[in-house]
Amino acid sequence: MGGTFDPIHYGHLVTAEVARCEFNLDKVIFIPSGHPPHKKDYEVTAAEHRYQMTVLATASNPYFEVSRIEIDRPGLSYTVDTVKEYRRLWGPEPEIYFITGADAILEILHWKDVDILLDTCCFIAATRPGFPLARLEEVKPCLPQGAEGRIYLLEVPALAISSTDIRRRVREGKSIKYLLPEPVEEYIREQGLYRK
Ligand code: ATP
Numbered sequence: 001m002g003g004t005f006d007p008i009h010y011g012h013l014v015t016a017e018v019a020r021c022e023f024n025l026d027k028v029i030f031i032p033s034g035h036p037p038h039k040k041d042y043e044v045t046a047a048e049h050r051y052q053m054t055v056l057a058t059a060s061n062p063y064f065e066v067s068r069i070e071i072d073r074p075g076l077s078y079t080v081d082t083v084k085e086y087r088r089l090w091g092p093e094p095e096i097y098f099i100t101g102a103d104a105i106l107e108i109l110h111w112k113d114v115d116i117l118l119d120t121c122c123f124i125a126a127t128r129p130g131f132p133l134a135r136l137e138e139v140k141p142c143l144p145q146g147a148e149g150r151i152y153l154l155e156v157p158a159l160a161i162s163s164t165d166i167r168r169r170v171r172e173g174k175s176i177k178y179l180l181p182e183p184v185e186e187y188i189r190e191q192g193l194y195r196k
């Protein structure tokens with residue numbers, strides 16, 4: 001599961017856990033992006049902070065891991081490069097599922113090397129409030145041939161939580177309790193993240 005995780009929240013964690021159970025995954029690897037190509041409209045928090053928060057949030061789940069693969073790779077973070085790296089590492093056998101929210105999957109046609117990407121891994125697109133999965137039907141005809149069957153839809157209990165909203169709450173001095181794990185909340189407070 002790739003993301004900016006700025007900060008990681010229960011929307012990410014629930015999605016990962018439901019995907020793990022529904023698709024019988026051996027593990028879920030959280031991959032904080034190093035330099036996201038699509039998030040230039042605001043200053044993304046330092047990668048080390050986002051990595052630390054992801055480690056704190058996933059520590060209590062033995063099936064969850066965090067990877068530094070994108071953080072330690074120089075240049076922009078493209079999913080295709082990451083998936084190709086895991087494919088090299090693991091060989092052709094294991095199925096790789098890239099877990100995303102429905103909003104992200106709708107953008108997939110604009111991703112780098114989408115044909116190679118869909119050849120290398122499958123996708124799990126999770127429902128997310130405000131992003132109706134029906135819109136995926138509009139994207140499907142534009143996908144490379146055979147790609148449609150490589151994208152699975154996943155219903156997760158709707159959590160209208162977003163990192164943008166959490167950052168705004170902190171900035172405005174509002175509570176973020178119960179939106180994300182307590183150790184992450186503590187880390188944000190200690191490090192003074194997201195204040196003005
Ligand atoms: P931001 O508001 O900064 O964009 P975000 O909450 O969307 O943050 P990202 O790090 O951008 O979080 O998301 C990583 C992945 O998790 C994306 O594929 C996104 O669609 C998915 N995701 C984020 N929040 C949810 C949620 N509440 N339910 C389901 N999927 C989610």
Ligand code: MG
Nearest residue numbers: 004103162163
């Ligand atoms: Mg997002």
